[in-house]
Amino acid sequence: MPVQDLHAPTLETVWIPATDAHPMAYRLTLRNDGTAPFRDFRLCFSGPCQVDATATAEGGRIGRRLSTFTELLPPDGLDLALGASWTVTIHGLSWPFRHWTDGARGAYLLFPDGSTRRVATTPTRRMGDNAAPKRGVDPYPVPTNPPAPVSIIPWPNHVALTRLGPAPAGLTLLAEDAAAKGATEAFRRLAEALFAVEGIVRPGEEGGLPVYFHVSEDLAAEAHELVFTPDSVSIRACGQAGFFYGLVTLGQIWRGAHHFPHAYGFPTEGRIADAPTMGWRGLHLDVARRFYGAAEIRRLLAILAWNKLNRFHWHLCDDEAWRVEIDAYPALTEIGAWRGEGLAIPPLLGSGAERSGGYYSKAAIRDIVRQARDFGIEIVPEIDMPGHCHALQMAIPELRDPQERGSYHSVQGFADNCLNPAREATYRVVETILAELIALFPFRTIHIGADEVPLGAWSGSPEALEKLSEIAGKDAAEAHAKRLNVITNTHGADAIEGSGAAALQAVFLKRVQAFLAAQGCVTGGWQEAAHGNVIDKDKAYLCGWRDVAASAALAGEGYTMVVCPGQAYYLDMAHTADWDEPGASWAGASTPEMTYAFDPVAGWSAAQKAKLLGVQACIWSEPMLDRAVFDRLVFPRLSAVAETGWTHPEHKSWARFKACAGLMPVLYAAP
Structure with a gap:
């Protein structure tokens, strides 16, 4: 040692x-x-x-x-x-x-x-600023007289409570229906994962309040109704998801009344009826820039469930690392999962000379997928391509055109980091990887990235230039060749629409989506996947990350959209412009209150809103070396996005949200 x-x-x-x-x-x-x-x-x-x-x-x-x-x-x-x-x-x-x-x-x-x-x-x-760096979650103390009598995030869409009392010792879950039994077991595991010693779920002999379950076929999948009496609680739902979310609501109410009896009560008479406003309520996590162990992922999924988030977008690879085991290509994890002095990938983003990193085995992924589904969460894996593939190419160098010369660079400073759309070997490797990935993730939705391809991509590849000449003409190929060795994106991602790079990327995207569709999969992409208008809109969705107007425009073109604008929903952005705050600011800064108040569909027409799938917070991990920085940046902004995805806008209240935000779990609780 x-x-x-x-x-x-x-x-x-x-x-x-x-x-x-x-x-x-x-x-x-x-x-x-x-x-x-x-x-x-x-x-x-x-x-x-x-x-x-x-x-x-x-x-x-x-x-x-x-x-x-x-x-x-x-x-x-x-x-x-x-x-x-x-x-x-x-x-x-x-x-x-x-x-x-x-x-x-x-x-x-x-x-x-x-x-x-x-x-x-x-x-x-x-220079000139010596304020101490900020870390850890800002305190959100519970006030003596909060605006609402019960603590719930996201806030339900119908609350009619007429009487409150003290919290019972715990909850005794009396399920008979199979769906209700599945929900109670999942909730028991959730409560133990997040609040092990609190005894939220306990038997009647320990004083637990009886909770009964009733199947109501007329309710939507995630909808639920809670009816309170002095002696029991009843939950109505049509299946496991509705029962589970009803229990999460009940557990949150119990914790508020249990820990802060001076501020919150437990209902003894009344009713809560609830259902989400959006079907997609997600979180994206980049595990390529920073590796998070399986235990961290499992706890994060539990936190998502406690926030009633139902999608986990798992960004499994990027230029900096490859994080998923692929049997056909063991070099992906043998080489691409590790950074250090003397390795194929050097230390990056604050890692040291020692070998560091990691990856997820298939066994670990299967366990994580099972847990997620128990918690009502579907996992969408992302293999970012054709750009952001430095780590992949370090592991499989034969993917490059052997005659390629010169260089182009990505905005993150990686040279020649894009899979070549003109090479048949590219598709053999990609389809093999995707086939193994599809077998791991039963949701059958695969995100393929398609973002930040440099303007000069493939400008030195004879194979790519020949393909470009075929699809766009000789003049287009000659114009693209002139971009060789031209530094185009030192200070920001290139706008490639209409360029040779966009035309070549479109070739790649069309073929990869056709493969996924043949396997019965939906294709996800960042909004740049719209370049060339080649993807099948009926079998795809896009993540709009630039701003609300750009997402609205894509929705107007018929694309199904998940809205995740950088200025409000990128949780790596700093809270403010102050130097002592951690994070990035290229998309601006957003305090928790600003994130909470943000309207993801401001100015959208009714036709555009019909193409809205939902909202998603995104964690990019470049600033997250310090886990206390993770906590500060992510919480409670994650809960703010969750409430936007669930609660009707007219029922939102920052004062009410802030009063109970401190009761929501965080990942590390690091000082």
């Missing part, structure tokens, strides 16, 4: 914003706080920050560079004595820093013999 380095060198970093007098810069100071001097080293660091391809360094030189990984070389012959420091200033970054999580999050020294030494990093400071 390695011994922890208690005297590691320290890296302190400062972001220097641009002024009229000087451009933006990033200053890094390495201080030798160890036990011996060192020389002949290279400083390697990574974080969400990206050093630009045209960047220069003052006080050193820039060596290897890939996306968020950068290697810095000190001046020749530099000896770093004990207590001494070396400062290097980088001029030229792909985008300006906005928050403390943007800078270097991990670093190490690399020596000529290949050995490494950990470097301790401190949060990046901004």
